[in-house]
Each structure stands twice: as C-alpha cells, then as structure tokens.
Amino acid sequence: MAFGEFDSDTNTSAVAGPTSSAKIVVAGGFGSGKTTLVGAVSEIDPLTTEALMTEASSGVDDNSATPNKTTTTVAMDFGRISLDSDLVLYVFGTPGQHRFWFMWDDLAIGAIGAVVLVDTRRLSDAFPSIDFFENRKLPYVVAINCFDRLLHHQIEDVRHALTISSSVPIMACDARERDSAKQVLISVVQHAIEHDAALPAG
Numbered sequence: 001m002a003f004g005e006f007d008s009d010t011n012t013s014a015v016a017g018p019t020s021s022a023k024i025v026v027a028g029g030f031g032s033g034k035t036t037l038v039g040a041v042s043e044i045d046p047l048t049t050e051a052l053m054t055e056a057s058s059g060v061d062d063n064s065a066t067p068n069k070t071t072t073t074v075a076m077d078f079g080r081i082s083l084d085s086d087l088v089l090y091v092f093g094t095p096g097q098h099r100f101w102f103m104w105d106d107l108a109i110g111a112i113g114a115v116v117l118v119d120t121r122r123l124s125d126a127f128p129s130i131d132f133f134e135n136r137k138l139p140y141v142v143a144i145n146c147f148d149r150l151l152h153h154q155i156e157d158v159r160h161a162l163t164i165s166s167s168v169p170i171m172a173c174d175a176r177e178r179d180s181a182k183q184v185l186i187s188v189v190q191h192a193i194e195h196d197a198a199l200p201a202g
Contacts, residue, residue, distance in 0.1 A: 020087050023110050024188050026077070027094045027132070028117030029125020033145040033175035034093040035077045037117060041091065041181040042079025049076060049095075076107055081185065089185055094129075104132055113192035114140040115184055117175065120153050123161055130164060139195035142170040143184045149174060 026034045039046045077093030092107050108114070116129045126142070133140040144151065144158055151172045153161075159170050169187050174180045 022112045023090045025111045025114040027129040032117045032119045037175035037181045038077040038079040038093045047078040113188040116142045118144050139192045141187045143173045145175045
C-alpha cells in the first residue's frame with residue numbers, strides 16, 4: 001500500500017517512531033458536498049479553489065437541488081487530518097463539473113483510496129466518479145450525504161441503484177459534521193487495507 005513515511009516532529013518523543021501519511025480523494029457530482037466534507041474534517045485551514053458561479057454556468061451546472069449554491073470548485077480542495085499519532089491523511093476534493101474532469105487523473109495519483117459522495121436527489125451524478133475509480137482499480141467507499149440529516153432511501157436500495165458490488169462499503173454521513181466525515185475517511189483506510197491484502201502476492 002502506498003503509505004508514505006516521514007520523520008516525526010522533533011518535539012515528538014522518539015518512542016513514537018515515524019509517522020505514515022496517505023492520500024485520499026473525495027469525488028462526487030456537482031454540489032454533493034465535497035468542499036464541505038474536506039473543510040469539516042480538516043485540522044488545518046483547508047485550501048479551496050472556490051469561484052463565484054456566473055451566468056456562463058447557466059444551463060451547464062445543474063443547481064436545481066442546491067439553489068442557494070453560489071460558488072463552485074474550479075481546481076481542488078485540500079485538507080489534512082491526523083487519524084492517530086502515527087497516521088496523517090491528506091484529503092483532496094475534486095471539482096464536480098464535467099469541464100474540470102481532466103484534473104481527476106492528477107488528483108488521483110498516489111491515492112490509497114477514495115470517497116464517492118452521493119446526493120440521492122441526483123443519484124446519476126455519482127456514476128462518473130464510480131466509473132473513474134473502478135476503471136483505475138482504486139478502492140473507494142460510497143458516502144450518502146444526508147443534507148437534511150435524514151436518510152431518504154435504504155442503503156441497499158442506493159447500492160442497487162448505483163449497481164455497485166457488495167464489497168464496496170456504503171454508508172450515510174453528514175458532510176457538515178466533523179465526526180461523521182472522519183468516520184468516512186476511516187472507512188476508506190480500512191477498505192484500502194483490505195483491498196491491498198486481497199491482492200495476489202507478487
């Protein structure tokens with residue numbers, strides 16, 4: 001598994017040993033909550049590339065389900081979270097609009113796994129992300145973002161609608177809540193480890 005290692009901070013006890021780092025990508029459709037999730041979970045001020053939506057996006061970006069959305073990610077979001085004293089995750093959010101998909105390949109380089117954030121009001125928006133990670137054999141989990149803190153569909157019904165394997169973890173979350181977002185990232189790490197362990201030796 002592509003975990004990086006770097007020396008612990010000089011103020012950290014030598015007993016603690018080296019710290020591992022890993023990269024996770026957060027993808028999903030336009031307005032599914034990617035920037036919100038990265039910002040909620042990050043222990044540093046997140047780097048965002050939000051730009052105001054203009055008339056140029058009219059008819060291109062469908063914000064009918066999120067009418068109050070006035071900005072959009074044009075490059076990436078970036079945050080960092082320490083899951084333990086010896087594991088740091090670097091979290092990269094992808095842009096959701098089709099015209100920025102060319103950036104996904106670069107953002108996915110070196111990632112151990114990914115999150116596909118789903119808005120069940122626009123379920124079809126998740127298919128490009130799912131196809132992207134499956135084609136690259138990158139382990140991913142599906143997180144259903146409960147915008148109003150309610151799960152409107154049974155998880156297995158969403159799995160069936162997305163036609164994803166039973167081996168792919170799927171869960172409900174609230175991208176605004178740090179603990180909820182953190183649990184999603186923990187699931188990615190666990191799934192990536194299991195996926196790596198199942199690969200043929202050699």
